[in-house]
Amino acid sequence: MRKSCGERLAGYARRPDERYVWAGCAAAATGFALASDLTPHRMWGCSAGAGYALAALLAWGSAPRRTARSVAVAGAALVPLVDLVAAGAGQSEVAVIQRSGHLLAATGSPYVTDPGSVTDFNPYLPGMALFGVLPGDPRWWLGGTFVATLAVARLRRVGPLLACPLVALPFAVGGVDLPVAGLMCLGLALAGRGRQGGAGLALGAAAALKWTAWPALPVALALVAVREGRRSALRCVVVALGTATAVVLPSALTDPAGFLRNVVAFPLGLTATASPAGSPLPGHLLAAHVPGGRVIALVLLTAGALLIGVSLAVRPPQTVRAAAWRLALGLGLATALMPTTRFGYLVYPLLLAALVHEPTHHGPEVTDRSVERTPT
Known part of the structure; x- marks a missing residue:
């Protein structure tokens, strides 16, 4: 009709x-x-x-x-x-992951010991190289991991998120940040369900991929501590750190010089080769156009991190929504204030904001149960 x-x-x-x-x-x-x-x-x-x-x-x-x-x-x-x-x-990171996977399989380290050009550097932690070991283009595995983590986290708006330009563009051309962000969302969601072991595994896996995942650890620690108690929080953090260490440490020990040059010195701008990350966000604009701007940007970045840390201690998040919002705020500030940054990093606060606005009526995982419980 x-x-x-x-x-x-x-x-x-x-x-x-x-x-x-x-x-x-x-x-x-x-x-x-x-x-x-x-x-x-x-x-x-x-x-x-x-x-x-x-x-x-x-x-x-x-x-x-x-x-x-x-x-x-x-x-x-x-x-x-x-x-x-x-x-x-594809974007350059696709080739970086493919090369790092080949190096990992051949030498035990995904890094070029003495990189000479920007294309020789691999700023990712060793876990990212596993996507290059798997057969086919890494983007299939990066995108598949991203979608799978959001599905396990029970986000209902996966379709609209995939359609969002900030997600769709990296999904097609590169996608290295998507599995990291997905695992962070999954870790917070599992922490809210009282599954500390699973949350630790997810957050540890994210922490083994990129440094950008590490701010999720103190947020999850505060969330679990206020909901389940300090012992549960300690269990979650031990699992997360153990998972990340098990993935990162072998490569770091195999080639410590290459590890330090690639994943520490290069992102911090301490190498002769500058990072190409330079989207015109406040931190980059300060570093590029203001005398002493890099120092100013780093001071502001440090102050923002300290404020978020103090807020976690003084008023820890009691729900998954509150934890996701706190983490989104912290990563948003970091993206804006880092001297070397990309617009693509905004995918982190975007996905965490989606977790904030996720409906809570479909289960007890992200409700306010036990929010009045005091840490023990």
Whole structure:
């Protein structure tokens, strides 16, 4: 039976935001394709722009909302991923992971001991090299891990998240931050369910991939301590540190000089080769254009970290939502204030914000149970 004009108008009124969101994403993706001088970005922008535009048309009409979202996910994430993998195109981190996987399998260390150019450096912790050991393009494993972690964390909005440009772009062209962020969300979700061992494994796995995951450990510690007690918090942290150490330590001992140059000196700007990370965020702008700006940015970054740490001690988060919000705030400040930073790092606060706004009526994992319980 065909819908009447009134019914169609009512349908439009129920979802006025969806069509404008997809239209805005279409304009942004198309503009990105025109402005970028990188082939993977242009390929993504063309595909994503078409997918978002079609999703906007569907949202404007009478198609179900799920259909429009599926089209957006396909056009912005899945189709460009397939195209880019088939063309052998991607951001530089894809080649870095592939090379580090080969080195790990051949030498026991994923690092070039004496890197000479920026492409020789591998700023990731040894766990990231495992994605390069697995067969095929690392992006399949990076994206699959990301989706799997969000599914296990029981986030209901995985589709809209995949369609978001901040997620869809790295999903297709690189994606090294996505499994890290996914594991962090999973760790907090499991901590809220009282599964300290599982939370420790997830957070430890994230900590073995990139340094950006390490701020999640004190947040999870505070959350578990206030909900389950100090012994449970200690158990969670021991499992997390044990997992990260088991992955990182063998490579660090095999080639300590290469480890220090790649994952410590290079990200801190202590090598002759500068990091290419330089998105125009406040920390980078200070370092680039203000005398003594790098020091100022580092002081502000340290002050922000201390404030977050003090807040965890004075007013620890009592729910998963509160913990996710605290961590999102901390990582957002870090992304803005780091002298060498990328817009792509904003995926961390974005995904944690999705955990903050996740509905809580589907289970006891993220409710306020036992929030009045005092640490023991």
